[in-house]
Amino acid sequence: MKQCTLIASPFGDILLRAEDDALTGLFFVGQKYFPDERIDDRGGETLPVLRQTQEELAEYFAGERKVFAINVQPSGTTFQLRVWRELVKIPYGQIESYGGLADRLGLEGNSARAVGAANGRNPVSIIVPCHRVLSGAGDLTGYAGGLERKQGLLALERPAITSARQMNLFGA
Template sequence: MTVYAYADGPLGEMLLVGEESADGGGTALASLSVPGQKGGAVVGDGWRHAPEAFTGVTAQLRDYFAGRLTRFDLQYADTGTDFQRRVWRALEDIPYGTTVTYGEIAARVGAPGAGVRAVGTAIGRNPLLVVRPCHRVIGADGALRGYAGGLERKERLLGLEGALVR
């Protein structure tokens, strides 16, 4: 069953969406979106409001925004294509407080050169803002490029982490 909750934070009220496991093994986070996000989740018919399903997620978000957490340890729902999942795993390996370019991610997933555009598209479809740190990816020229939550939020997250934009 799909469950959802809201969490307040410095980026606005975030919508958390998860899938409860049939065997009672908890809730896998499927989406974390912010107000006005391009392609963000919208509460669907039949979804159950279940803040209790997200206590671990909200605790980790609180610690991240307070500067006490540098890497999330959460159960994620398995979504996306094989290529998207490879790109998203590469995002999870970007250390806190650092940035990499789209080209560097493309090379890490075996798609250099023309694959940079495909990597950018996969990053743009990341359903887990903040916890899967797509905000740490910047342009080859060091400029902030695309962020589904808006460039202002991307800059804010990088500032929170003390990341120097090249």
């Protein structure tokens, strides 16, 4: 069963999309690559994964959650999935560069651009933390939800110094 719902956040409304027991999308309303989804407003039972996502996001925005436990199943190319799996290894409150991410993936040449393109297509933002990736010079670049949101999410996390890791989110 596929279901979508809208929730409010400190950074604007968010569309959550789930299928069965996995979150398949988390998009800021109006962001680049926003899906053409119908909101399920029939008043039926909300999928448990959507309820869990709402609870965990509320804790995250309140500064109480640093690691998500939600099962995510994003759709993408093999390369995109590799990049997104690497993103969840970036700890809360820390940042990585596109080039550093390419190096961690064992990519050669000018792969930072390809990593950036895959990062921009991440369909489960925040939980798969594409906002934690900056340019090699440390500049805010390329966030489908908008640079103001990226800056806000980083400001929310930056006071934290933790080694918490976000592993195994892809249900593997």
